[in-house]
Amino acid sequence: MTNPDTIQTQSITRAAEDLVGEIAQRLTDPARYQHGNGRARRQSLGGGAIGIALLHIERARTGHGDWATVHAWLREAAREPLSAGVNAGLFYGTPALALALHTAADETEFSSSLSRLDRAVATVIRQRLGQARARLRSRLTPPMGEYDLIRGLAGLGAYHLRRHPDDDLTIEVLDYLVRLTDTLPGHEDLPGWWTHTAPTKETAGTARFADGHANLSMSHGSAAVLAVLASALRQGVRVRDHEAAIGRICSWYDTLEQHDETGTWWPSILTPAQVRGHEPPSPRQRASWCYGTLGIARALQLVALATGDEQRLLCAESALLNEVRSEQSLATLTDVGLCHGLAGVLQTAWRASVDAATPDLANEVVRLTRAVVEQTDSLTEQTEFLDGLAGVALALHTVTTGHREAQWDTCLLLN
Numbered sequence: 001m002t003n004p005d006t007i008q009t010q011s012i013t014r015a016a017e018d019l020v021g022e023i024a025q026r027l028t029d030p031a032r033y034q035h036g037n038g039r040a041r042r043q044s045l046g047g048g049a050i051g052i053a054l055l056h057i058e059r060a061r062t063g064h065g066d067w068a069t070v071h072a073w074l075r076e077a078a079r080e081p082l083s084a085g086v087n088a089g090l091f092y093g094t095p096a097l098a099l100a101l102h103t104a105a106d107e108t109e110f111s112s113s114l115s116r117l118d119r120a121v122a123t124v125i126r127q128r129l130g131q132a133r134a135r136l137r138s139r140l141t142p143p144m145g146e147y148d149l150i151r152g153l154a155g156l157g158a159y160h161l162r163r164h165p166d167d168d169l170t171i172e173v174l175d176y177l178v179r180l181t182d183t184l185p186g187h188e189d190l191p192g193w194w195t196h197t198a199p200t201k202e203t204a205g206t207a208r209f210a211d212g213h214a215n216l217s218m219s220h221g222s223a224a225v226l227a228v229l230a231s232a233l234r235q236g237v238r239v240r241d242h243e244a245a246i247g248r249i250c251s252w253y254d255t256l257e258q259h260d261e262t263g264t265w266w267p268s269i270l271t272p273a274q275v276r277g278h279e280p281p282s283p284r285q286r287a288s289w290c291y292g293t294l295g296i297a298r299a300l301q302l303v304a305l306a307t308g309d310e311q312r313l314l315c316a317e318s319a320l321l322n323e324v325r326s327e328q329s330l331a332t333l334t335d336v337g338l339c340h341g342l343a344g345v346l347q348t349a350w351r352a353s354v355d356a357a358t359p360d361l362a363n364e365v366v367r368l369t370r371a372v373v374e375q376t377d378s379l380t381e382q383t384e385f386l387d388g389l390a391g392v393a394l395a396l397h398t399v400t401t402g403h404r405e406a407q408w409d410t411c412l413l414l415n
Contacts, residue, residue, distance in 0.1 A: 012370045016396045019373055023393040024059055027052050027383060028069055030076035042077050045096040045411060046150075046339075049077040051385020054408045055394050057104045062401050070104060084120050089145075090155030090411055094120045099159050103407040122169055125156050132176055139185040141196045141212065144220050147180055149413060154224040161228065162410050165237050174232055177225050178245040189275055190214065191252060193222050199269055214270040216256070218295025218413060219339070221268065222249050227299040227413040233306035246303055250312070253300060256281060262329055263322025264315065265293040286332035287323050289344035289412060294323055298348050298414060305355055317356050324349050324364045336375040337382070338391035338412070346372050347395040351414040354404055369399055 027033070030049060042049045053073035059065030077100070083093030090096060098117040101110045132146055132153065145151040149158070157173035164170055184190040196212035198204040199220070215221030226249045233242060258265050258281060267274075267281040268291045274281055285292045297319040304313035323329050324345060335341040346368045353361035372392060382388030398406045409415050 009366050012366055012373065013400050015373050016369055016400045019376060020059075020393045020397045020400070021064075023389045024055060024065060027055065027390060030072050033076070033383065041092075042080055043082055043093050043096060045091040045099065046386040047384040047388075049073050050096045050100050052383065052390045053077055053100050054103060054385065055390045055397070057100065058394060058397060058403070058406060058408055061104070061406075062397070062403055064397070064401075074100065074104075082120075084124050087151075088124050089151035090159055091150050095124060095156055095159055098163075099411060102159070102163055103410075118163065121156070121159065125153070125160060125169055125173060128153055128156065129172055129176055136179060141184065141194050142180070142192075143197060144195050144215060147177070147193060147225060148215075148220040149224040149411075150219055153177065154228050154413075155411070157228050158224075158231070158410055158413055161232055161235070161237065162407070165232070165235050170232075170237065171239055174229065174237070174239045174242070177229055178239060178241050180225060181245040181248040190272070191222065191248075193225065208271055211272045214252075214275065215268065216252070216266060216270065216296065217268040217291040218299060219290035222252065223296045223299040224413055225249065227302055230299065230302035230306045231413070231415075234302070243307065246307065250300070250303060253296065258284070260284070262326040264297075264319040265323075266296045268292070268296070286334070286340070287326070287329040287345060288333060288340045289348050289414075290339050292323075293319055294345060294348045295413075297323070298352055301352055301355065310357075313357060317352065317358065317361065320349065320352050321360050321364065324361070324368060330371075335387065336372060336392055337387035338395065339386040341387070342368070342372050342375060343392040343395040344412075346399060347409060347412065348414055350395075350399045351409065365399060369396065372396060 045051050053070060056065050056069045056073055060067050060070050077097055082097060088094055090099060094117055098114065098121050101114040101117060104110050135142060147153050149155040153173055153176060157177060160170045160173060180192045182192045184192055184194050191214055194212055194214050198206065198209035199213055199215060203209050216223060218224055229242065229246050253266055256266055265284050268285045269282055273279040287294060289295045297316045300312060301316035304316055333341050336343055338344040349361055349368055350365050353365055376392050383390060385391045394408055
């Protein structure tokens with residue numbers, strides 16, 4: 001007799017596969033896609049054609065889609081001049097398209113285009129490193145965009161580490177990230193990634209962030225730096241003071257570790273008063289990849305895997321497990337997308353479960369998959385990668401196929 005749990009799992013998997021197929025079919029023709037301004041521009045990974053191309057690339061790589069559709073979306077992404085300027089980063093412009101082509105690198109016809117893009121990305125990285133070194137010499141604080149995942153050198157470094165792990169430029173980026181972990185000159189109680197800007201435009205100018213903040217998140221903070229350094233170490237790429245730099249970041253998370261009825265969690269933003277113990281940490285963030293405990297815990301799990309730290313591994317996996325099991329935590333999510341929503345929880349949990357020391361996380365993935373399928377009906381017009389159907393479909397496709405060699409979530413620093 002077939003196990004009822006097996007029947008349920010198969011049913012959920014079929015429903016997820018059907019939904020992915022429907023979304024992919026809906027997003028087959030670039031001519032039907034309406035591009036707007038900002039994040040929805042063609043060369044945006046988060047909200048434009050590049051993010052949708054990633055979905056079709058992943059389906060083609062696993063035999064579920066065709067390369068003609070991939071080519072159509074890549075042509076759509078490249079219809080406007082690609083940015084290699086101040087707004088270029090892993091999620092926009094030349095680096096974003098390079099990442100998409102890298103995920104499709106099995107197709108040899110992309111190799112010449114990727115080589116050209118690689119040269120342009122290298123130029124962007126050298127320019128950013130030059131600006132960062134000048135800032136370090138001036139003893140000023142960095143803007144978030146200097147080092148974060150979305151716009152900065154953590155994201156650019158993640159791409160270059162994946163493409164050219166032994167290249168001198170990769171080593172230069174890692175050296176910079178190591179230097180970023182030193183204490184802030186003149187402020188020995190503040191980390192080197194302290195920024196004198198507010199976390200968002202909405203909080204700019206408020207008294208709370210008058211003296212800046214330390215961002216600890218995966219999308220815009222030190223968790224991104226930590227994940228890149230840990231991923232490099234796992235690949236055998238080391239620079240001077242590498243392990244010590246990882247230790248310096250981890251010491252912040254160790255000090256800031258919080259506990260409640262749900263389990264272990266970490267704040268995502270620190271003000272000077274909070275660093276100095278004059279105020280308690282900010283309230284717990286929603287259970288999202290971008291700013292929540294999930295992204296931080298995955299970064300710490302990557303560190304544990306890279307360094308062989310069994311105690312840290314168990315702590316990180318316990319935090320991840322408690323977060324995805326908690327109905328209270330999941331109720332804080334406002335949508336089903338990758339960035340702020342349930343699909344991001346699913347993809348993070350699945351990646352963590354692949355590396356986990358116990359099967360507990362894997363057991364939660366089926367439940368999360370069902371929840372994503374059930375909630376995707378709420379997405380009607382949003383088709384983008386970070387907050388829409390393309391990202392949801394990518395997470396569902398990767399989880400249901402079990403494709404561990406998937407490259408697309410490099411942009412989320414999950415693999």
